[in-house]
Amino acid sequence: MATRSRNLPAILAGSIGLAGLATVMAGALVALTLTAVATPGGGSWDDYLWRVVRFTLWQAVLSTVLSVGLAIPVARAIARRRVFPGRGPLLRLFALPLALPALVVVLGIVDVWGRHGWAAKGLALLVDDGSMPNIYGLTGILLAHVFFNLPLAARLMIMHLERIPGENWRLASQLGMGAGAIFRFIEWPALRAGLPGIAGLVFMLCIASFTVVLTLGGGPAATTIEVAIYQALRFDFDPGRAVILALVQLGMTAVLIALGMRLTMPAVTTPSLNRPILRPDCAKLAGRVGDGMVIALAALFIVLPLIALTVSATAAPMGKLLGEAIVWQAILTSLAIGATAAVLCITLAWSLLIAAHAAKRMPGTSWWKAGFIMACGSGGSLILVMPPIFLGAGWFVLLHGLGEGFALAPAVVVTINGLMALPYTLRILGPAHASAAADHDRLCDSLGISGWNRWRLADWPVLRPAFGLAFAFAMALSLGDLGAVALFGSEDLTTLPLLILQRMGSYRTADAAGLAFMLAIFCLILIIGAERATAKTDNGR
């Protein structure tokens, strides 16, 4: 009985979080369905949509396999080399691609890999008539998706690898395991536990890709469901078709993620005494050279487009930009939106995690319990495949129906941005929470420590870094994508990303490059700040 009463508040918190999430998604769906019923015609399904669905799946599966597959050696190499010059900065840069507007990143990629990019120029120096393969098409889409997602996947995998208890490493060296055996028996099981979550996240990001697919796709043969939804809600104004497409996208993703979960083993988290990590597999020269090459290649791949952005920014009138009141206003607005959204996101993620954990600890099995755990674990992530234009149009209808809805535009932005960052924070906090629970559950239960005291004494000290990283990610991701309030008429909500797109849309490319550089620096400062603020204290060990 004691256990049950201890678990109930957590389950309640998770239920409230889930209900909020469901409201945001279902609200938009219901509102647009009602609008569609009132709009004559429309809502059709045709051959074109079949082609679109096929292409969406094809590019998303390929992108996911490539991003996650390539991230494994990168994550392993970085986890093995715990000290090398530039390790910290590199890991911070890994968080950057997702925080920048897609258009900015696409232009950076084109600088490196485009027809007249650096790679083409380098190739021309080496080979006389060597011409760069054309990236516009599936190649370009995959290139950009790997650029966005490889660093994300690697960063999450490194967290899993670094959580391997020191005891395992001691055992490995006692048994004289080589690199192969270590990968098979220690690293792979740790990675495998996180893989479905990581792959699922990457898959959703690729399914919902829009700017990348259209800009680098070369033509309408590369059309994703997201593009079709956008099309349905723009010139065609066919909410019925948009609802059908959104449901297809949602259903397809849900089924594939559920299948992915089925195929994988549950995570094995063993209690640990936090012994120092002494890896026996780092000394050999061959391994060092190999790791060095993998890390160097990955670093080049990620850093070159970022350098290209920096080079473009050198043409920008930075002094003039920093003197503009609107730029500072945009920075402050972005900060306010980012911070509020991040707090919302972290709170929600934590409530879902503790609820799932509490449900697991409840005695007995039943389908609703399994369903609840599943919903807390991955249901929330589905919001990633709801296009912002769709959520925005749906909530516009709802709030308009309530009367003075437009004053709530900032609330809509914060909520949607916070929820969009949820899948990332869940994947950062999830493993940290699981290992903290494995370490502390029994001890705390036997000592009767629970609630605030347990949080303060046992969990928070070990969870601090994960919270810091999650907060930084959530904030960087939420700095101000306003896609969802495009209809609201929210001109006093100028954020840095919006300012970049506005300048870009009125010939001011140099300004846009300068602002993009500022945004990138801004994200790095956030990440470094969050790391500092939540750094492990030395006496914690």
Next chain:
Amino acid sequence: MRNLVATVSMFLALAGTAKAAETLNIYTYESFITEWGPGPAIKTAFEAECGCTLNWVGIQDGVAILNRLKLEGASAKADIVLGLDTNLTNEARTTGLFAGHGTDTSKLTLPINWNDDVFVPYDYAHFAVIYDRDKVANPPTSLKELVEGDSSQKIVLQDPRTSTPGLGFLLWMKSVYGDKAGEAWAKLRPRILTVTPGWSEAYGLFTKGEAEMVLSYTTSPAYHRIAEKSEKYAAASFDEGHYLQVEVAAMLKASPNPALARKFLAFMTGPGFQDHIPTNNWMFPAGALSAPLPAEFGKLVKPSKTLLYSPAMVAKNRRAWVDEWQEAMSK
């Protein structure tokens, strides 16, 4: 939450009564009212004349404005909508939300005759292929030359499913090639580097040097000459003529201040409004200016012929023509 809504609406109501002067609410696209756009100066000029308050409401773009109106219906809190183009007016008219303008449009300086009783034009430009003079020695002199020319010289286009210039170029191709448009698209295809979701992506790729040409407006080189003092980019003049984009405004039937709204539409065709169009919106003014156009505008391509489908024709065929484009471009 209900308290918050109540407080906010009470506050708004109070703010409303505190100002005795009338307020004119205008929906427009965001870039019109940025600090470098024409919006702020026009607001000052009109307020000085009317003794009222002009309140711009910035919505993403012309298509989004129309969709917002469709969602709001008669309860839209706007007197005027400014920023639709001729490809959207037919759909806008069929919503039944607009009132007649009662403005004299006979003195407008458009390349076509205007006799629409609901929509008043405020600026225009022809679509044009812009090229990089350092890279293209012999720019195409016709759409035919563009379609059949050297496929190693690439053009970036916009997607007609998502963007206004993209739709404009589709209509341009259709008005020149008619039934043969599908074949022409197939022939043009090797020259197309990529098709972007909007104007910004295409123009960004072009100025980065990825493609030799881009679809934009005849007025684009004026920006580079005036704001950047650069002669690098020029528009290609096409023998078959150029497709026209006209931007329009209209007043809503439900406007709480119809007299003021009419006053604004009349003001819009005069110098107080038009003076701010050329070098802020980078379009040609649709009415008289108080001073001559900047000399750089005189150097721009002047199309020998203007191509334009009627709004009804576009509304009727858009979907079929987009399908035709998609078919030709996806094979």
